[in-house]
Amino acid sequence: RKILQRNVLIAKERCESPADGLSLDESTSITLYTFEWNTNESSFYFILNQALRMEDRQKLKPWFLYLKLFITTLSRLPPIAATVYRGIKADLTNQYKPNSYSIWWGVSSYTDNIEILQSEQFCGKTGMRTIFVIKCLNGRSIRNHSYYPQ
Structure with missing residues (x-):
């Protein structure tokens, strides 16, 4: 959890002046997804994609708020x-x-x-x-x- 919080802060720092008319949180949702962690298996994108590929869709519940922000953000891009x-x-x-x-x-x-x-x-x-x-x-x-x- 501490690693996640640290990486969210790093991502937010990189997104201080977001392009494309996105908000700080919207841009951060993308940056966080693309950020490489110490190992691929611990990276945010790796864990998210594991959940997205599971047959048991209930496993996605913890991701709903992030996915709503991420998908809404993507829809705002051309x-x-x-x-x-x-x-x-x-x-x-x-x-x-x-x-x-x-x-x-x-x-x-x-x-x-x-x-x-x-x-x-x-x-x-x-x-x-x-x-x-x-x-x-x-x-x-x-x-x-x-x-x-x-």
Whole structure:
């Protein structure tokens, strides 16, 4: 709980003058989601996405207030239609068919710059990995509010 409180304060400090007409709390809801903690498994986004992917929807109750703020905030950002990329360091070819539609029950980050995705920090250029090319029709750019704006 102390780590969460500390990271909320760090996120709020980064959002003192939010862009896109968002309030401090709205911008902070995005920054907090994008903020990396000591380990992936302890990060806010990781724990939230675990809850979003659970079959037992009752497990989402503790997240309702945050999700309301987060989703309302995203709806206030202008929609974008673009081709974007998401990469995972694993072979997922058996789980996804080319040119098919999929529903992801979590919040997913992406980039519009394939070179960033191919950097070693993300997927790299070698080894087992799956790169999704997504035709986004109604996405939202959170770049102005992300802890990592690139």
